[in-house]
Amino acid sequence: MLLNVIERGPDVSSEATPLPPVVLLHGLFGRARNLGFVQRRLAATRRTLALDLRNHGDSPHGPMSFRIMADDVRETLEHHNALPAMLLGHSMGGKTAMMLALRHPECVHSLLVVDIAPGEGGFTRMDVPAELETLDFPPHLDRAGADALLRPLIPSEAIRQMMVQNMRLGDNPGWSIGLADIMTALPTIMSWPELPPGTQYDGPTLFIRGEISPYIQPKNYPAMRRLFPHYTLETISGAGHWVHVDAPKRFAELVEKFAER
Structure with a gap:
């Protein structure tokens, strides 16, 4: 499946020092533009491609698994002549990036x-x-109305606003994303598939975690070391799961430092 791509790059390309493109992959219920601020910074010197993963943003819809989504990314980057690439993925996008690196390491520079x-x-x-999935949409919906419609179902302000961006507003409101496919795939997205013994990615790998997020814990370190033997880990103080939102300056600094390597 070819995915929707937002591409940015420097005004003047330098053929003398070609750098691998940077590919940005968003999390669940996100979209390519969610990482726009760091994409703009990287695009000053690098070719960058931010992708809408399947069922998200303006990409096509269909069944989901990390193998399927990794294949989507590979097919899309091949189509855009953007391999090998540095992959940057948040949450679901991070799992997709890991899967691509583990299954097709030749496609992943870092x-x-x-x-x-x-x-x-x-x-x-x-x-x-x-x-x-069965939400009853009114005949017309604006952003304030969408927030009010979701408030009884989603108490979290951050998650509610993220879901509002996935709504089609105006006179024909509804979901713009493949919500049914996403909801069916939630158990898969929450989990991690078994991989053949000896599977690993030997390239440069950086994990960035939010200090107050629960998603990278010491119990995960053995699997991280087994699959990504050269990984390093950075923790951003005071940040939660949306690290790039909670600490954008420090996040961008770490990304740029890693990219410069």
Whole structure:
């Protein structure tokens, strides 16, 4: 599946010092533009491609698994002549990036995973209640009305606003994303598949975790070391799961430092 891409790059390309492109992969219920601020910074010197993963943003819809999503990313980057690439993925996008690196290491120059480990973790159905699939939309909906419509189902302000961005507003309101496919795949997205013995990615790997997020814990370190033997880990103080939102300056500094390597 070819995914929707937002591409940015420097005004003047330098053929003398070609650098691998940077590919940005968002988390569950996100979209390519969620990492726009760091994409703009990197695009001053690098070719960058931010992707809408399947069922998200403006990409096509269909069944989901990390193998399927990794294949989507590979197919899309091949189509855009953007391999090998540095992959930066947050949450679900981080698991997708890890899967691509583990299954097709020749496609991945380096890997940066944001606040997710190769294991259980991510959203739950409590975060995104099943009632969303049968939500009764009014004839017309604006942003304020969308927030009010979701408030009884999603108490969390951050999650509610993220879901509002996935709504089609105006005179024909509804979900713009493949919500049914996403909800069916939630158990898969929450988990991590079994991989053949000896599977690993030997390239440079950086994990960035939020200090107050639960998704990278010491119990995850053995799997991280087994699969990514050259990984390093950075913790951003005071940040939660949305590290790039909670601490954008420090997050961008770590990303840029890793990219410069």
